[in-house]
Amino acid sequence: MIRYALGRFASLVISLIVASIVIFAVVEVIPGDPAAFMLGVNARPDTIAALRAEMGLDQPLIARYLSWVGGMMQGDFGMSWTYKTPVADLIGDRVWVSLPLAIYALILSTIVAFPAGIYAASRRGSAGDTAIMGATQLGVAIPNFWFAMILVLIFAINLRWFSAGGFPGWGNPLAAIKALTLPAVALALPQAAILARVMRSSLLDMLGEDFIRTARAKGLTRRQALWRHALRNALIPVLTIIGLQFSFLLAGGIIIEQVFFLPGLGRLIFQSISARDLIVVESVVMLLVFTVIMVNFIVDLTYAAVDPRLRVRA
Amino acid sequence: MSLLSIKGLSVQIGGTPVLQGIDLEIAPGQITAITGESGSGKSMTALAVMGLLPQGAAARGQIMLDGTDILQTPEAALCGMRGNTMGMVFQEPMTALNPVQTIGAQVAETILMHEKVAKTEARARASAMLERVGLQVGPHRYPHELSGGQRQRVVIAMAIAMRPKLLIADEPTTALDVTTQARILELLQGLVDEFGMGMLLITHDLAVVADVADQIAVMQHGRIVETSATADLLRNMRHPYTKALFAASTHAVQLPEAQVDEPLLQVQNVVRDYPVKRVSLFGPRPVFRALDDVSFTVGRGERIGLVGESGCGKSTLTRAILGLEPVQGGSITLDGAPVLQGGKPDLALRRKMQVVFQDPYGSFNPRHRVDRLITEPFFLLDNPPKGAARDQAIVKALTDVGLPAEAAGKYIHEFSGGQRQRLAIARALIVEPDLIIFDEAVSALDVSVRAQVLDLIADLCRKRPLAYLFISHDLSVVRSITDRVMVMQAGKIVEQGETEAVFADPQHPYTQSLIAAAPKLPELAHAADAL
Numbered sequence: 001m002i003r004y005a006l007g008r009f010a011s012l013v014i015s016l017i018v019a020s021i022v023i024f025a026v027v028e029v030i031p032g033d034p035a036a037f038m039l040g041v042n043a044r045p046d047t048i049a050a051l052r053a054e055m056g057l058d059q060p061l062i063a064r065y066l067s068w069v070g071g072m073m074q075g076d077f078g079m080s081w082t083y084k085t086p087v088a089d090l091i092g093d094r095v096w097v098s099l100p101l102a103i104y105a106l107i108l109s110t111i112v113a114f115p116a117g118i119y120a121a122s123r124r125g126s127a128g129d130t131a132i133m134g135a136t137q138l139g140v141a142i143p144n145f146w147f148a149m150i151l152v153l154i155f156a157i158n159l160r161w162f163s164a165g166g167f168p169g170w171g172n173p174l175a176a177i178k179a180l181t182l183p184a185v186a187l188a189l190p191q192a193a194i195l196a197r198v199m200r201s202s203l204l205d206m207l208g209e210d211f212i213r214t215a216r217a218k219g220l221t222r223r224q225a226l227w228r229h230a231l232r233n234a235l236i237p238v239l240t241i242i243g244l245q246f247s248f249l250l251a252g253g254i255i256i257e258q259v260f261f262l263p264g265l266g267r268l269i270f271q272s273i274s275a276r277d278l279i280v281v282e283s284v285v286m287l288l289v290f291t292v293i294m295v296n297f298i299v300d301l302t303y304a305a306v307d308p309r310l311r312v313r314a
Numbered sequence: 315m316s317l318l319s320i321k322g323l324s325v326q327i328g329g330t331p332v333l334q335g336i337d338l339e340i341a342p343g344q345i346t347a348i349t350g351e352s353g354s355g356k357s358m359t360a361l362a363v364m365g366l367l368p369q370g371a372a373a374r375g376q377i378m379l380d381g382t383d384i385l386q387t388p389e390a391a392l393c394g395m396r397g398n399t400m401g402m403v404f405q406e407p408m409t410a411l412n413p414v415q416t417i418g419a420q421v422a423e424t425i426l427m428h429e430k431v432a433k434t435e436a437r438a439r440a441s442a443m444l445e446r447v448g449l450q451v452g453p454h455r456y457p458h459e460l461s462g463g464q465r466q467r468v469v470i471a472m473a474i475a476m477r478p479k480l481l482i483a484d485e486p487t488t489a490l491d492v493t494t495q496a497r498i499l500e501l502l503q504g505l506v507d508e509f510g511m512g513m514l515l516i517t518h519d520l521a522v523v524a525d526v527a528d529q530i531a532v533m534q535h536g537r538i539v540e541t542s543a544t545a546d547l548l549r550n551m552r553h554p555y556t557k558a559l560f561a562a563s564t565h566a567v568q569l570p571e572a573q574v575d576e577p578l579l580q581v582q583n584v585v586r587d588y589p590v591k592r593v594s595l596f597g598p599r600p601v602f603r604a605l606d607d608v609s610f611t612v613g614r615g616e617r618i619g620l621v622g623e624s625g626c627g628k629s630t631l632t633r634a635i636l637g638l639e640p641v642q643g644g645s646i647t648l649d650g651a652p653v654l655q656g657g658k659p660d661l662a663l664r665r666k667m668q669v670v671f672q673d674p675y676g677s678f679n680p681r682h683r684v685d686r687l688i689t690e691p692f693f694l695l696d697n698p699p700k701g702a703a704r705d706q707a708i709v710k711a712l713t714d715v716g717l718p719a720e721a722a723g724k725y726i727h728e729f730s731g732g733q734r735q736r737l738a739i740a741r742a743l744i745v746e747p748d749l750i751i752f753d754e755a756v757s758a759l760d761v762s763v764r765a766q767v768l769d770l771i772a773d774l775c776r777k778r779p780l781a782y783l784f785i786s787h788d789l790s791v792v793r794s795i796t797d798r799v800m801v802m803q804a805g806k807i808v809e810q811g812e813t814e815a816v817f818a819d820p821q822h823p824y825t826q827s828l829i830a831a832a833p834k835l836p837e838l839a840h841a842a843d844a845l
Contacts, residue, residue: 210409216366217404218472219397219427221389228423229412307414308456 418453
């Protein structure tokens, strides 16, 4: 188990190093000189050169990469050129919107998907199964921004249970959670639909396995065999999907953040790209990559907890 | 007073009858074997007794087990009986256990399902039961850490944890090596004696049946055609199907005299190492030696057998001979040329050897017609026949293996298992090779079909000097179809010689143990008296 964890950790570190090099390289080759962009079209070449020197753009690539990575390790993400504030502060504010939103959506989708998937699998071919499968088909098909607007229309404009957008901050936690509810539901719907389908098919695969027949021969009822023997074995593919979904929810909330006017990471990265604010772009992307890799690391460890066969493989 | 009494059991699935009028009695302490070929309804009978018929199956008749009619018992009560009154052992020990639970927990579950006892007590009793079935490892191990034989012991421990009155064993040793099979059969017999259980043993292997059963029921097409005490049945078979079945399993092929003049395949001091997981981060990577200094020669037109238990290196050797994998030492030459040179197999050389695998279905693309399937090896030829010549080659290959020419237009799913294996042989023959490797080629076939395919294989080398490398775990098959035999153990060839000489007087202790462990069908008419 420790060998396995160490092996996964080594691959995590290597992934991070490779990712940082790729991100740095890609951002460097984006056309457009940030200094020229910030100073406008009428700027004199010597002014631009001065700004480039001030921003460190005249340094060699390697030096810039090392200072960027070195800074991040100490929590110094540099200074945003457009906002003129430390990138760390910019990210810090927004992470507290995006991260809770992603976790909230993930919890919602899991709460819906697990029972739905298990129910459908245990009553395969029944009316309930057909209904759930139909609903998930719909859930996968509906674009989440459209669903978001419908939610706003019903719950914010007509029923006035929630506000249509904005975020009041975490000063009042209840109000904050309430503000995140509609966006979380909008994000969770397609995820729940996918997850329920994966849960169902994975469980059905397991229910056809020989060890389920063995369990039945021991005197377990169908239900008991499903809960005690099939479920845990069915979790591996489900965990994989959850890991992928979390990454998507964290970074992919741009449209939902736009619909609900949430000051999240998605909006920040969108604005920074438009403004050629390379430092912010680099840092946010790196942060997202870091999160994704961490989540995958945790998923890998969970695999090993679920399946003893993976513990021996490094 | 019988323990299990089946009367007039008929089962239909979707209107198709799978069992018809089954009558069977089992007394406590008695082993009754059901035998027959695949699809005859053996397993369905077992599932009916367990009350585990597939959904959509309709059963009529009566299955009285210890005074209860299984067919009239509601599901909830059946759950209370399964694992308690009747236990079941299955064919595939590799998949019969839940991979994510320890073996101790899985055995304890049987006890916890049926008795209100503390978890610790159930665990303790499970450990004791695992010890009783002769398992040498502790209860905290996971199934993947165990061998097939060990896993089968766990499955048996699970089935008998509550000391059921009836134990059903469905092909319990079919997936196991002969020496393991012998030990598992011995264990089952011991348990039947000790617990006074009745046992319903389901197996296609007549030698196993003759060895352990008190009573034999022969099934064909969903019916029991003959039931009798073992000794009586062996002495006096009444039903023609029974006679045919026993004749087929003792079938001896007429192998033509081999005309060996020159060596064809030469394997010299071959070593094959597989890298395994590192023990330390630095230091050299450890290796597993799958083939250790293997040397032998197959002459042109010679039929040579290779026997050994699973994991001994038989498949590794096959891959090395076919030039699919490099070897770390020694040389393999066919007709004087190395099979693998510079990491690339020589196509001209590959034409001279073909292989027939165990699973005929898995080795054919289901979307292609037979003509395309069996002409696949043509890509090995510089100048493959086209048009009429191709059609002729197809017809010849099909007729050679006893199939009609019309078969060329069909798909693989339209053929039975035996026909598929004939097609696999046709595919091998179409490029007129000098050597055919049969890798467990008849192991999955029913006895009667197997006898026909073996006859075919023997016939083929009558027409022209074909050399065979016949790899099998089944000693009786190897004995009948080969001139010489090699015995392999842990990557080494421990004994080789004339087939009859090796079988009659094995020299190496491993060969002796293999031959001793293999269940033998008694010489029918007279041997029954000795039972």
